[in-house]
Amino acid sequence: MxxxxxxxxxxxxxxxxxxxxxxxxxxxxxxxxxxxxxxxxxxxxxxxxxxxxxxxxxxxxxxxxxxxxxxxxxxxxxxxxxxxxxxxxxxxxxxxxxxxxxLPALEWDEQWRDRRDEVEELVRVTMARISEFEEQRWSSTIGLADEPLAALWQLAAIAPVGAYDQVSLLQATSVEGLLDAVATATQEAAELRLPD
Structure with a gap:
């Protein structure tokens, strides 16, 4: 370990x-x-x-x-x-x-494609906005894998959230839960780190 x-x-x-x-x-x-x-x-x-x-x-x-x-x-x-x-x-x-x-692997279903695209846009826009005020580890234009589940995990990894939130994302038990958690954590990060 x-x-x-x-x-x-x-x-x-x-x-x-x-x-x-x-x-x-x-x-x-x-x-x-x-x-x-x-x-x-x-x-x-x-x-x-x-x-x-x-x-x-x-x-x-x-x-x-x-x-x-x-x-x-x-x-x-x-x-x-x-x-x-x-x-x-x-x-x-x-x-x-x-x-x-x-832990069991998450199972991708194409029904989540539109939701994943929405969450990706939210993450990328938030990353770009935050990068105007502080340095970011990842660029908002970074590419993601072609394989949907790999891309979803990569999206969770680049989301502009803290390490404790990342542990919660890592514990996701479903694709839906992971998408919702990434969206929520990203919105909360934007509220905390962006000026009104």
Whole structure:
């Protein structure tokens, strides 16, 4: 497990700089397996470096797609995949470990296409407006995947909302619920971050 200060969504890339000994060991162990996967959860309290943090229990499986040496650290890129829920945290040995259960995948239906298009427009317009006042991680013109469910997760990932809201989005149990949650969180972000 790799607790981070950000949320990883399915179908999203995760660039990392690995330098702590415990995570270098984790990476070595992960790369020795055919799947080359590890779990990512958001840190609820604490810091990424040093351990002792408290973690959320919902996360995403990350699959390593690229790895290479860099100056003083290992650079890697992973891709978000299936979602999971932590059943039990195990003792760090030397890195965080947990027993998890995979969450059911959302099921796309074309009936949600128009609603998804509406929510995408809301997210992109809100991102563009907020970017006039503060720097954004993602551009409002960023492209999304052609596959509808991947694009929906990517839309949730780029929505201009905070990490705690992102954890709630990650816990969605239906496409309809995820669309409604993205729309609501985006509207609330606009109310909080945009001048009247």
């Amino acid at each position: 790799f607790p981070l200060g950000s949320v990883l969504f399915p179908a999203m890339p995760l660039p990392l700089r690995v330098f702590e000994d415990r995570y270098l060991q984790m990476l070595q162990d992960v790369l020795a397996r055919e799947s080359a996967e590890f779990g990512v959860v958001l840190i609820e309290r604490g810091h990424e470096v040093g351990g002792g943090e408290q973690r959320f229990s919902t996360g995403t499986v990350a699959q390593v797609v690229e790895v290479g040496p860099a100056d003083g650290f290992v650079s890697l890129v992973a891709q978000g995949g299936r979602r999971f829920e932590v059943v039990e945290w195990l003792p760090d040995d030397p890195y965080p470990r947990a027993l998890v259960r995979l």
